[in-house]
Amino acid sequence: MSALPIERPDAARRGHTRHSQPDTFASGVTFASLGVPTAVAAALADAGITSPFPIQAATLPDALAGRDILGRGRTGSGKTLAFSIPLVAALAGGHTMACRPRGLVLVPTRELANQVQAVLLPLAKAVGLSVVTVFGGSPQSRQVAALQARTDIVVACPGRLADLIGQGHCHLGDVEVSVLDEADHMADLGFLPVVRRLLDATPAEGQRMLFSATLDKDVDVLVRRFLSDPARHSVDSAAAAPAAMVHRVLTVTAADRVGVVAALAGGKNRSLIFTRTRRSAQRLARQLAAARIPAAELHGDLAQGARERNLASFASGASRVMVATDIAARGIDVEGIDLVIHADPPAEHKAYLHRSGRTARAGASGLVITLQTPAQAGDVRALMRKANVIPLTATAHPGSPLLRSIAGEPAEPVTPVAQRAAPQPAPAATLATGRGAAAMSARYRGRRR
16 A cells, blocks of 8 residues: 555545546536636636636646645546646746745656646736746756846756756755656656755745656655645555556567567557667667658657657657657656557566556557566566456457458558658647647546546
8 A cells, every 4th residue: 555645534534635527526626716816827728728628627726825735637537737727826927036046846857748748828818927947958058048137937857957946057945836747757767866866955834746647655755855734635546547548468588579569550540659768769779661661759868859759759659659768657648548558567467557558548549568478477467457457359360360450451661760760749738738728728628537
């Protein structure tokens, strides 16, 4: 069990814990009725977002009142708006000094930083605030210039922000609202020591909000140290999977693994393939390209520009297939992924759930396939048990009729992506990278699970 007392009976008696389900909210709830400022509600309405998701309806009254927030909800449940709205509402009308931001959002990956900024920007602009992203792999000079120009809100990966603070380019003494997004992933990546240093540098009296898809003992360290009498909101089970998600485990020989992946990815489905290491991702992408299945790559060995171009290519549909490491398990939000393939089974069940959560989003259906060799069967059984998943199982080889039925009609072989000009990423100043306002409306408003 989690060490974090999300459902403590004593907390519930004090009124500090509130559990919300998608069907517990009466129809007619609007952002305005929850107390969202008029200018922010208007920015949401301009994007067609008028009805809050459960986690937003649950947390916004407490967050807008200035309380510390501890929120849990599945990936795709609307956590970003749940903290973005009270963040910009709290900072509206204030004054920011050079290199001293008043709002801070800490995230584990560059991709997530870009996505959070894309959600924040229209809301921030509606109340006269500015936002900058801070992470490695991109020019420090641009980030320093933005801080010197009195940027109000910083969305940062911990490492680069700590570097800028060490160089004297940023100070957190004026931060009024701090947000920690994907807190459990921060713990998994070993960010806890630097996250603690960064939060220690913010004023203790400031508002702090912590959001995550799962909450465990590592996150509890941060909760106990930095959150003061937080309002706890838990929307859906951390391990719950959408009913429209089908799980399969295919047993393959090591020699057949690449051929099976190619057979699965050779149809017209949009496929996201996960490997454990950067080197494996690079190698598998080359092997698929040799089979005339061009695949974009997403992993830590790529320069930031290449990561953004490849992600934009996949989000736009220019690339049907993406081969990625676990940075894509939480760091991307692309609608319409039909098939998630665990070419390498993940090491632990949380990674499995987050990887798998890239499909069957916002009411759509999706298929998750895990490949295992006979030697890996025991570990995969334990993984599925911890993830509360009962998969369909089969043995497969590259010519199996099952693979053809999953992949569907073969896609026309095309020239590998590496030999064509990669599309440029869409502008960040939309409510969602690569999708625009209409898609963000669908994500946060329209289609409930």
